[in-house]
Amino acid sequence: MEPIPQERFGYLVDDALDLIPEELAARFENVAVVVEDEHPEEPELLGLYEGVPMTERDSYGGVLPDRIAIYRLPLCDLVDDEDELVEEIRITVIHELAHHVGIDDEELHQLGWG
Template identity: 60%
Template sequence: MEPIPEAAFEELVGEGLDRVPDELFDLLDNVVVLVEDANPDEPDILGLYEGIPLTEREFYAGVLPDRITIYRLALCDFCDTHEQLVEEVAITVVHEIAHHFGIDDHALHEWGWG
């Protein structure tokens, strides 16, 4: 589908964040969610988690926030309709947040969040 404007896409990412249960959202620690057009190294990926998952943290002070990046153009290219885009953005947001909690791709695919 045609790419939607950045502001409209950011709203979809916000809606995806709203779908995360409060109990989990409150456990996010030192993480920022960003929107970019595309990943320069892997232009087809929909989202990316960069950081140290909560399950692997030991001494964790004075570090920059973990980053979750959601890629607008890749998601728009992946989807055929606006309704599909809304759903895929939410899935991608949840998928990347799950990585922050130490959940790997294999488990996410098994649970339908791949």
């Protein structure tokens, strides 16, 4: 589908974050979710987690938040309509947040999310 405006895409990402169950959302700590057009070196990426997974933290104070980027252009390219886009954003957000809590790609695949 044609890319939607970044502001509208940002609202869809916010909606995906709002759908995360409260008991799961309470586990996220010191993480920022941002919207970008695409990754500068890997334009096919849908999202990217950058940081130290919570399972690998011991003394973790005074550091910048972990960062999750959700990439607008490749997600729009992947789908045919906005309903599909909403679903792909939701999957991507969950996938990247799973990395934040220490779930790797292999475990995500076993859970049906990879």
